[in-house]
């Protein structure tokens with residue numbers, strides 16, 4: 087079944103860090119450029135995230151994500167370089183348009199923030215399965231209902247995709263026209279959605295009954311089958327994250 | 342010792358025009374293995390839902406009479422308290438999966454986690470039911486990728502892991518092959534011996550005849566009979582209730598092989614002991 091996640095299934099140092107530490111890291115890294123508006127801080131924390139991706143051996147998986155964000159970065163550079171309100175010092179000219187130094191510097195900061203955010207999230211998301219992230223949040227006190235919804239979406243969307251593919255095959259075998267112009271495609275879309283929606287509506291009620299009987303609404307505090315302490319670097323990573331936080335905060339205070 | 346008492350139970354679904362359950366009265370003892378038999382729409386599923394409290398707590402509609410589980414009236418007991426006592430496996434195995442777990446192991450853990458069972462005990466229970474249903478090798482598979490029969494066994498395992506006093510199973514073997522069906526029935530019979538009360542709605546008359554202590558025969562919501570398999574399957578009017586008796590019983594009827602009490606045998610050994618001969 088095709089999975090609905092960016093998780094890369096392998097092992098490396100970063101995989102031995104517990105999800106909460108990684109979440110804390112992602113959060114701190116994300117906030118650092120805002121806490122410390124100086125460009126050096128943004129460069130440092132972004133470099134740190136990319137190093138972690140390298141150590142985690144998931145660097146090449148962040149590249150396509152960066153590629154997608156390239157458009158955003160490009161537009162930031164153009165807009166800020168040309169129109170940043172504090173623009174005063176011309177830097178260079180392209181086709182009669184003047185790029186200014188102030189705007190370009192600001193664009194660099196914004197670009198770093200984007201890269202930093204992607205890299206920081208990448209450290210968490212590429213090396214932690216989504217259900218593990220959600221389960222850790224539930225352990226931290228997130229409502230089991232919210233957890234259930236998130237988890238079931240993760241599971242049900244790939245399943246619905248597989249069902250759609252199966253039904254498409256079946257419809258084709260029965261001679262329903264699934265290719266061709268927009269009108270035939272639209273018509274066949276309804277042929278296709280009918281059974282999918284109907285069957286999932288029926289299933290939803292029965293599943294609700296089943297959940298009820300398996301104590302989904304029980305008032306007892308939840309327990310967890312998965313071990314919480316199966317991460318060898320659990321303690322040291324917490325310590326590192328706290329040190330990082332202290333560094334960022336004290337840098338800010340003594341700036 | 343009676344664990345379930347049903348008194349004049351009547352029930353009609355909100356949108357329905359007829360009673361789904363029509364004036365049922367019976368008692369079930371702890372550790373009994375009960376089979377519910379009847380044609381389509383006889384009310385088997387509805388009865389299961391009434392015994393575990395989904396009727397009237399989930400399905401509204403017209404409700405009359407009383408269902409007592411452990412002397413507590415189902416109607417006045419919150420569903421949450423009832424689910425500690427009773428488990429139910431419905432007939433479409435796919436919908437019995439939580440949909441929130443990506444391994445069979447996690448799926449079985451789901452109910453235990455909800456009920457706050459301590460982790461150590463939880464792991465023991467999961468291992469136990471994986472073993473009981475012969476699904477240990479499925480433990481790391483995604484539940485949605487299982488075959489219907491595998492899902493069915495996972496659903497039974499998930500219900501069993503909660504160690505209910507009463508386990509209700511609605512057509513639990515409909516997607517299992519003959520060997521698996523035999524396995525499941527044997528396992529259920531063992532559970533009943535150990536004190537779990539089992540109630541199973543099934544079309545597999547052969548297996549019910551072999552393992553169930555008593556058969557409740559339903560027809561359009563009414564109880565026609567509630568007695569031993571021998572008694573129920575010896576009835577001359579089974580045809581009217583959409584039931585075909587076990588092969589051995591049919592054979593005995595046509596050969597006039599009867600017990601002293603006038604009932605027909607329902608299993609091979611007894612058939613042979615009465616002078617028939619079938620190779621077991």
Ligand SMILES: Nc1ncnc2c1ncn2[C@@H]1O[C@H](COP(=O)(O)OP(=O)(O)OP(=O)(O)O)[C@@H](O)[C@H]1O
Nearest residue numbers: 354356357361379380381382383384385386387388
């Ligand atoms: N959700 C519902 N809403 C309205 N009527 C229902 C509902 N479920 C069942 N019924 C009706 O209640 C009666 C008993 O149905 P029930 O499903 O209990 O029978 P059953 O013996 O389980 O049948 P089957 O062998 O087909 O599973 C039927 O007449 C049916 O149409």
Ligand SMILES: [Mg+2]
Nearest residue numbers: 385386387511
């Ligand atoms: Mg039914």
